[in-house]
Amino acid sequence: MPSHNADIAAIFEKIADLLEIEGANPFRIRAYRNAARIIGELSVEAYALMEKEEDLTGIPGIGRDLSAKIKEIVTTNRCSLLDRLRTELPPAVTELLKVPGLGPKRVRHLYHDLDVQTVEQLYCAARDGRIRALPGFGEKTELNILQAVEAHADQVSRFKLAVAAQYAEALRSYLVAAPGVMKVTVAGSYRRMRETVGDLDIVITAAEPRPVMQYFISYDEVAEILAAGGTRASVILTCGLQVDLRVVAEESYGAALHYFTGSKSHNIAVRYIAQKRGLKINEYGVYRDGARIAGESEESVYRAVGLSYIPPELRENRGEIVLARAKRLPQLVELGDLRGDLHAHTKATDGHNTLREMALAAKRHGWEYLAITDHSRQLAVARGLDPLRLARQCEEIDALNEELEGIILLKGIEVDILEDGSLDLPDHVLAKLDLVVGAVHSKFELSRARQTERILRAMQHPNFTILAHPGGRLIQQRPPCDIDMARVIREAGRRGCFLELNAQPERLDLLDTYCQMAREEGVLVSVNSDAHSTFDFDNLRFGIGQARRGWLEKKNILNTRSLGELQILINRTMERPARLRHRDEQNNHDSLAPRAR
DNA sequence: GCCGTTTTCGGCCCGACTGTTTTCAGTCG
Numbered sequence: 001m002p003s004h005n006a007d008i009a010a011i012f013e014k015i016a017d018l019l020e021i022e023g024a025n026p027f028r029i030r031a032y033r034n035a036a037r038i039i040g041e042l043s044v045e046a047y048a049l050m051e052k053e054e055d056l057t058g059i060p061g062i063g064r065d066l067s068a069k070i071k072e073i074v075t076t077n078r079c080s081l082l083d084r085l086r087t088e089l090p091p092a093v094t095e096l097l098k099v100p101g102l103g104p105k106r107v108r109h110l111y112h113d114l115d116v117q118t119v120e121q122l123y124c125a126a127r128d129g130r131i132r133a134l135p136g137f138g139e140k141t142e143l144n145i146l147q148a149v150e151a152h153a154d155q156v157s158r159f160k161l162a163v164a165a166q167y168a169e170a171l172r173s174y175l176v177a178a179p180g181v182m183k184v185t186v187a188g189s190y191r192r193m194r195e196t197v198g199d200l201d202i203v204i205t206a207a208e209p210r211p212v213m214q215y216f217i218s219y220d221e222v223a224e225i226l227a228a229g230g231t232r233a234s235v236i237l238t239c240g241l242q243v244d245l246r247v248v249a250e251e252s253y254g255a256a257l258h259y260f261t262g263s264k265s266h267n268i269a270v271r272y273i274a275q276k277r278g279l280k281i282n283e284y285g286v287y288r289d290g291a292r293i294a295g296e297s298e299e300s301v302y303r304a305v306g307l308s309y310i311p312p313e314l315r316e317n318r319g320e321i322v323l324a325r326a327k328r329l330p331q332l333v334e335l336g337d338l339r340g341d342l343h344a345h346t347k348a349t350d351g352h353n354t355l356r357e358m359a360l361a362a363k364r365h366g367w368e369y370l371a372i373t374d375h376s377r378q379l380a381v382a383r384g385l386d387p388l389r390l391a392r393q394c395e396e397i398d399a400l401n402e403e404l405e406g407i408i409l410l411k412g413i414e415v416d417i418l419e420d421g422s423l424d425l426p427d428h429v430l431a432k433l434d435l436v437v438g439a440v441h442s443k444f445e446l447s448r449a450r451q452t453e454r455i456l457r458a459m460q461h462p463n464f465t466i467l468a469h470p471g472g473r474l475i476q477q478r479p480p481c482d483i484d485m486a487r488v489i490r491e492a493g494r495r496g497c498f499l500e501l502n503a504q505p506e507r508l509d510l511l512d513t514y515c516q517m518a519r520e521e522g523v524l525v526s527v528n529s530d531a532h533s534t535f536d537f538d539n540l541r542f543g544i545g546q547a548r549r550g551w552l553e554k555k556n557i558l559n560t561r562s563l564g565e566l567q568i569l570i571n572r573t574m575e576r577p578a579r580l581r582h583r584d585e586q587n588n589h590d591s592l593a594p595r596a597r
Numbered sequence: 598g599c600c601g602t603t604t605t606c607g608g609c610c611c612g613a614c615t616g617t618t619t620t621c622a623g624t625c626g
Contacts, residue, residue, distance in 0.1 A: 027609055031598035063599050101615095103624050138617055188626095201626080227625095229614050234625090244626070246613090259611085264626075271610040276602090282611055 002047040002074045009040035011079050012066075017094035018085040020104040021111070034061045037265065039070070041318065043513040044486055047074045090117045100148045101141070109134050123149045157198070159241055160475055161542055162505030164190055164197035167241055171200070171219065175245075178215040180206045183253055187260035188244075191312045193545030195475055195508045199242035201260040209247035216245050252284040255295035258302075259283040265317040266310075273321070274305045281305070313548035332548040333527075335541055337560045340369035343414065343437055343468060343500060343528035344536075348393055349374040350382035352533040355396055355409065361534035363407040368563050371410040372397060373437045376424040378416035385413065387429045394432070408563060410434040414468060419443045421457025423464070430463040435570050437500070437528075439468035440481065448482040455488055459497050465570050466526050466558075467492065469502040469509040477506065485514050493523045496571065498558050501527045501550075503543025504536070515550020524569070525550075526558040 016032035038061045039046060049056060056067040073079050085091075089111070096107045099119065110116040113134055116125050122145065125131050131142040159167075168186045175184045181204055185191070188201030206212045209231045216233055217225050226234040226242070234244045248256040259267060260283070274281045279288055285295025286304040294300035299309045307324040311332055314320040323329045345351030346358055353361070355372065362370035374393065375384035385393065390413060397409045412435045416424035423430060423438060430436050438458050446454065458464060470488065473480035492499055499518055501510045510518070510525060518525050527543040529536050547557065554560045561569060 025598080028598050030609080034599085061599070065598060101624070105623060136617070136622070140616060144616090199626090227614055232613055232626095234614090260626085262626085264610095268610055275610075280611085284612090 002045075003077055005039050005042050005046055007077075008046060008070055008073050009036040011073055011082055012036035012039065012069075014091065014094060015079070015082050015085060017097055018082075018089050018091070020097070021089060021093060021108050022085070023104070023108065031061070031066070034265070035066050038062065041316075041513055043517045046070050048486075050074055092117050095119055096122060099145065101144050102148075106137070109136065119149055158196035158476070159198075160505050161190070161193065161195055161197055161508075161545070162539065164200065164241065167221075167237060167239060168200050171202070171221075171237075171243065174219055175202065175204065175212075175216065178204070178206070179211040180208050181212060182206060182250060185257055187257055188262060191261050192263065192315060193313050193542070193549055195546065197241075199244060201262075202243060202245045203253070203256045203260050204245065204247045205250045205253045206247050207249070212247050213245070246283070248283065251292075251296050253295075254297035254299070254301050255281065255285045256283045258298045261298075261312050261315060263316050266315040266321070269317050269321050270302075270305060270307070273307070277305060279304060311548065313545060314551065316549075330551050330553050333544060333552050333554045333557050333560065335544045337554045337557065338367065338527065338540065338544075339562055340367040340371070340559050340566070341529050341531065341537065341540070342371040342410070342412070342435065342466060342526050342559050343373050343502070344370055344531040345374050345414075346372060346393075348389065349379075349384055350532060355393070355400055356404075357534055358531070359400055359404055359407050359409055361537060363404070365537055367407065369408045369410055369566070371412040371435055371437075373412040373414040373435075375441075376413055376415040378418065378424040379441055384416070384424075387425060390425070390429065412437055412465075414439050416441050417454060417458040419446070419454065421454040423458060423461055427461075427463070430461070433463070435465040436461075436463045437466045437468045438464055440472050444472055444478065444481050446481070448484060451481050452484040452487055455483065456491050459488075459491055459495050464495070464497055466498045466500050466528075468500045468528070468530070469504075469507050470499055470514070471509045471511060473509055474506050475508065480509075480511075486517065489514065489518050489521050489523055492518075493521045498524050498526050498570075501525050501543050501547055502530050503527060503539045503541075503546075504530050505539060505542055508542060508546045510546075510550070512546055512549040515547060515552050519550070519552055519556050524558040525552060525556060528559070 012032045013036045016029050019029050038059060050071060056062050056070055057064060069079055093107055093111050095118065096102055096110065110122065114125050114130060116122050126142050126146040131137050131145060132139045168190055172184055172186055175181065183205040185203050186200055187203050190197045190200055204212055213228060213233050217228055217235060221237045222235045223238045224236040226236065231247050234242060236242050246256060246260060271281045274286065279286055285292045286301055294304035302309050308327050308329060310320050310324050310329065341362060344358055346353060346355050359370060375382040377384040377386045394411045397411050401409055411433050413433055414437045417438045417440050418424060459467065471480035499510055501515065515525060525547065527540060527547050529540050531537050558569065
């Protein structure tokens with residue numbers, strides 16, 4: 001089996017770590033880190049490109065040398081440079097870099113002078129007082145290392161976006177009441193809507209920074225103060241989340257916000273462009289010959305370097321800068337563009353609300369339609385529906401549609417895709433529904449070939465509409481299934497099927513890179529809540545965040561369509577409630593007629 | 598190690614805070 005992109009990325013990261021400890025050229029190290037990121041995010045496998053004899057040096061950041069190393073890794077599962085580095089340094093020392101306060105220089109000293117190779121050995125050396133004697137170290141540093149290792153043991157590395165949001169929003173409402181505060185914005189990966197957040201970066205404008213800093217570190221939930229200077233402070237909250245806060249003057253708000261939103265890679269690229277134009281960008285503004293020319297808003301920062309405004313979700317240095325220069329950035333979808341939701345559950349299976357409650361909640365969100373898609377019988381733990389119970393639910397939906405104004409319920413099912421790719425309900429049952437959402441809920445560990453075939457076969461069913469949570473992963477709990485997603489997306493395009501972007505905070509599945517692929521293949525994505533209660537509709541904001549990270553526009557999203565347009569796209573003869581049929585006839589909506597697939 | 602709207606060689610983002618120094622290196626974001 002050839003190496004996957006994730007394997008290649010891990011090798012490049014390891015090489016970068018080891019080179020850094022060796023004291024190699026920092027730009028060479030950066031090249032490996034860049035390459036690790038780029039390969040890790042690539043939406044197509046490097047080995048697949050090689051099979052097609054495509055030139056890997058066409059990938060930005062991959063030159064002749066790295067291209068050769070990728071080929072070496074793919075064909076031999078080894079990398080001779082890494083093998084050589086391993087003979088010079090024990091690979092475990094790279095673990096020491098993860099200890100806060102330890103960088104490559106200190107790790108090198110610890111290894112060469114004290115033969116410290118592991119975190120355990122580091123802890124013993126600190127406890128025995130051997131570290132303070134090293135040049136450049138002192139008693140305080142030794143104590144910090146001791147505490148960092150102790151804290152490291154039970155540290156949660158990243159927080160799911162929705163969890164971080166709870167802490168961020170509470171802290172934000174505390175901070176807006178700080179003395180003299182004008183603006184408070186949570187920046188960083190939170191603002192970029194990454195699926196997980198490592199820490200919170202908060203930018204504040206205020207005339208006087210010091211009272212704000214004092215107010216911040218007095219927050220009830222602050223467990224530990226890591227640093228607190230005049231304009232910048234870092235704390236750890238009781239939940240374990242680190243918060244970095246920066247206070248700047250009003251005139252620097254845009255520059256500071258840009259800087260603290262990142263990503264790091266995006267910022268480096270933008271500053272490089274500035275440098276080429278004889279400008280300097282820092283968190284206070286954009287400068288020419290020491291004179292401020294921009295920085296009060298992010299728009300002004302981008303304008304100063306000849307770029308159009310880049311929304312935070314795009315700032316990953318994945319090609320957005322080239323498009324911003326050409327003024328061809330996508331017009332990203334917004335939460336308000338949604339006209340309905342195509343995946344929701346009720347009390348009939350594992351949901352918590354009745355049909356009526358879900359319908360009324362959807363109406364309150366201002367939507368035209370809501371698809372009811374309870375589980376099918378195979379999912380016994382959720383009391384999945386058999387044909388009889390499903391038929392009863394359909395009757396209830398018909399009755400509600402006749403009664404309720406301003407919202408239409410669609411009759412659907414979240415049907416299990418069985419191991420062989422068949423669907424969990426008979427064809428004649430599925431044929432009666434408005435839409436069929438297919439999902440894998442078992443046998444996650446099948447081989448890539450079998451898992452891919454399973455899904456392709458399911459999509460070939462004439463009534464199949466949407467593939468739910470395509471990757472099957474649960475963030476930080478379950479890895480994604482091994483699936484050839486490129487093939488699945490192409491097949492969806494051929495069959496006229498759609499892919500779901502499931503907005504549940506623990507799923508956020510389709511991944512952003514696959515959203516980009518779907519967009520390129522012309523496959524529409526349905527951003528669905530998978531609501532199990534009326535509260536879950538609010539999760540759609542995270543789904544829309546992920547869609548925006550995947551460069552999706554309103555036109556790329558299935559459920560931004562009106563009911564009439566949706567009906568054409570999903571190609572079902574929906575039995576419309578009598579009052580709507582009457583209106584249709586009056587308006588002579590020819591375009592609503594279903595089209596043959 | 599990559600890259601080119603000055604360049605195939607000589608560049609490669611920038612500043613705050615801490616601790617160990619006694620003017621700055623290391624780390625972090």
